[in-house]
Amino acid sequence: MTREKNKKNNIPDVNRLSDEEMTYLPIIEALVFSSESPLPLTKIREIIPGLAPKQINSIIEYLNEQYRQGGRSYEIREIAGGYQMFTMPEFAAFVDKLFQEKQQSRLTQKALETLAIVAYKQPVTRHEIEEIRGVNVDGVMKTLMSRSLVTISGRAQAPGSPFLYKTTRKFLDYFGLKSLDDLPKLKEIDELIDVDDEDRPYHETILREIDISELGLKENGNGEANNREENGDQEKSDQA
Amino acid sequence: MTYKVKLPVFEGPFDLLLFLIKKNEVDVYDIPVAEITHQYLEYLELMKMLDLDVAGEFIEMVATLMLIKVRMLLPRIASGEDEEIEDPRAQLVAQLLEYQRFKEVSGDFEKLENERRRYFSRAVPEEMRNKLNANDDELLDDVSLFDLLTAFKRALDNIPKVTVHQVNVVKVTMEQQVKFVFEKLGRRSYMLFSELTKSVKNKIELIVTFMAILDLIRLQFLSAKQTDNFGEIRMVAIQSPSYEKYLEARDKELVEESEES
Numbered sequence: 001m002t003r004e005k006n007k008k009n010n011i012p013d014v015n016r017l018s019d020e021e022m023t024y025l026p027i028i029e030a031l032v033f034s035s036e037s038p039l040p041l042t043k044i045r046e047i048i049p050g051l052a053p054k055q056i057n058s059i060i061e062y063l064n065e066q067y068r069q070g071g072r073s074y075e076i077r078e079i080a081g082g083y084q085m086f087t088m089p090e091f092a093a094f095v096d097k098l099f100q101e102k103q104q105s106r107l108t109q110k111a112l113e114t115l116a117i118v119a120y121k122q123p124v125t126r127h128e129i130e131e132i133r134g135v136n137v138d139g140v141m142k143t144l145m146s147r148s149l150v151t152i153s154g155r156a157q158a159p160g161s162p163f164l165y166k167t168t169r170k171f172l173d174y175f176g177l178k179s180l181d182d183l184p185k186l187k188e189i190d191e192l193i194d195v196d197d198e199d200r201p202y203h204e205t206i207l208r209e210i211d212i213s214e215l216g217l218k219e220n221g222n223g224e225a226n227n228r229e230e231n232g233d234q235e236k237s238d239q240a
Numbered sequence: 241m242t243y244k245v246k247l248p249v250f251e252g253p254f255d256l257l258l259f260l261i262k263k264n265e266v267d268v269y270d271i272p273v274a275e276i277t278h279q280y281l282e283y284l285e286l287m288k289m290l291d292l293d294v295a296g297e298f299i300e301m302v303a304t305l306m307l308i309k310v311r312m313l314l315p316r317i318a319s320g321e322d323e324e325i326e327d328p329r330a331q332l333v334a335q336l337l338e339y340q341r342f343k344e345v346s347g348d349f350e351k352l353e354n355e356r357r358r359y360f361s362r363a364v365p366e367e368m369r370n371k372l373n374a375n376d377d378e379l380l381d382d383v384s385l386f387d388l389l390t391a392f393k394r395a396l397d398n399i400p401k402v403t404v405h406q407v408n409v410v411k412v413t414m415e416q417q418v419k420f421v422f423e424k425l426g427r428r429s430y431m432l433f434s435e436l437t438k439s440v441k442n443k444i445e446l447i448v449t450f451m452a453i454l455d456l457i458r459l460q461f462l463s464a465k466q467t468d469n470f471g472e473i474r475m476v477a478i479q480s481p482s483y484e485k486y487l488e489a490r491d492k493e494l495v496e497e498s499e500e501s
Contacts, residue, residue, distance in 0.1 A: 089358035099360065106353060110251050112346040132338055135252035135297045148469040168469060175349060176356035184348035189337045
């Protein structure tokens with residue numbers, strides 16, 4: 001959401017680059033173009049001192065706007081703590097063929113689950129991960145380590161001083177994240193139950209059985225989310 | 241003729257339990273333990289029939305469920321105090337919900353993974369990566385002790401196994417190996433860790449060489465760097481590789497230590 005907001009706010013700036021910023025535009029393009037890994041903002045500022053992060057952002061946005069208008073097949077993205085040029089997703093089918101042999105296989109469900117736990121709980125011990133997943137994670141951790149998505153960050157001050165694990169920069173790159181602040185939001189337990197209840201199909205049938213006027217909801221016949229839950233719960237306890 | 245049975249794959253006992261709770265449309269805070277345990281066991285039977293590996297954790301969960309049922313059936317001994325009696329299911333429910341949080345978010349990660357696989361950066365040929373200058377410090381991550389130990393382990397594994405045990409006098413000294421490291425390095429600004437260990441043929445010599453490297457890092461003659469995790473480790477020279485200077489640094493340290501005590 002914040003990403004979209006930023007974009008919107010930046011659009012007026014895009015059309016209004018100062019003369020100074022315009023002179024830096026091709027330089028920044030050259031830097032991002034020649035960089036083989038995400039180019040950090042700090043690195044750009046080292047090379048061009050006196051340029052504020054906000055200005056760099058506007059220049060990148062401007063470049064992207066130029067690419068879009070010129071119908072280019074690539075854009076600059078912010079990923080793993082830096083800027084890098086990437087092809088547009090619509091060419092995936094073709095570029096995919098070029099890299100066919102190099103593309104790594106997708107992560108399995110258990111690898112994704114384990115990685116999610118490391119991402120939110122880091123630094124975390126293997127034991128803590130196993131507590132949450134309820135299964136042994138030796139094999140999965142080995143896979144994640146060999147793919148450099150997870151690494152050892154030290155040892156915990158606990159009996160046996162077990163290893164602590166954290167995610168790597170490669171992890172950010174793998175999921176297209178800017179930084180760890182960019183992780184998908186982890187739901188709270190209460191949200192989890194709400195969503196779960198809405199998923200359950202019996203709500204619709206139950207709604208029809210309840211006399212809504214009894215609940216004092218005459219006007220609101222089509223049922224807001226909240227009412228729906230109340231109805232569901234009541235019916236459930238009636239059944240029990 | 242063969243039949244294909246489509247069965248959801250359960251990542252663990254929590255996953256299976258959540259599935260059963262959802263399937264039975266029961267309240268997660270009010271799990272009918274006997275019924276769920278019954279169905280849980282049926283699934284384990286089915287998994288066995290289909291020759292799926294039933295991991296120990298699945299069976300352990302049966303014991304947990306039964307223990308909970310027993311606790312629910314046994315009358316409580318009033319402790320006299322009016323503290324709240326905890327539902328025997330509470331802990332399991334908390335674990336289930338915590339697991340569910342991560343299971344759900346793993347779906348988001350899968351989406352991100354799929355999106356990310358649709359855009360590509362310019363490829364850097366493998367050969368170019370290896371030719372990178374050791375001075376490109378920003379590309380080199382600092383190596384932790386764990387990385388060094390991993391490299392050491394790899395080197396140890398490469399030594400031919402000898403089954404006959406013979407007690408030998410250790411002839412290598414750390415000083416000798418420091419000299420050896422310096423000779424190998426020569427005038428270059430860095431060398432590969434593997435290059436250094438390749439020419440060492442026996443275990444003791446390798447151990448002493450490793451100790452010499454650690455000592456040189458400690459005394460700031462060398463530093464260990466790498467480009468990627470698990471990548472090749474480079475030993476980068478910080479000072480000129482002079483054996484005399486090394487002895488000096490060590491002696492100086494000894495003097496300081498004795499002064500302190």
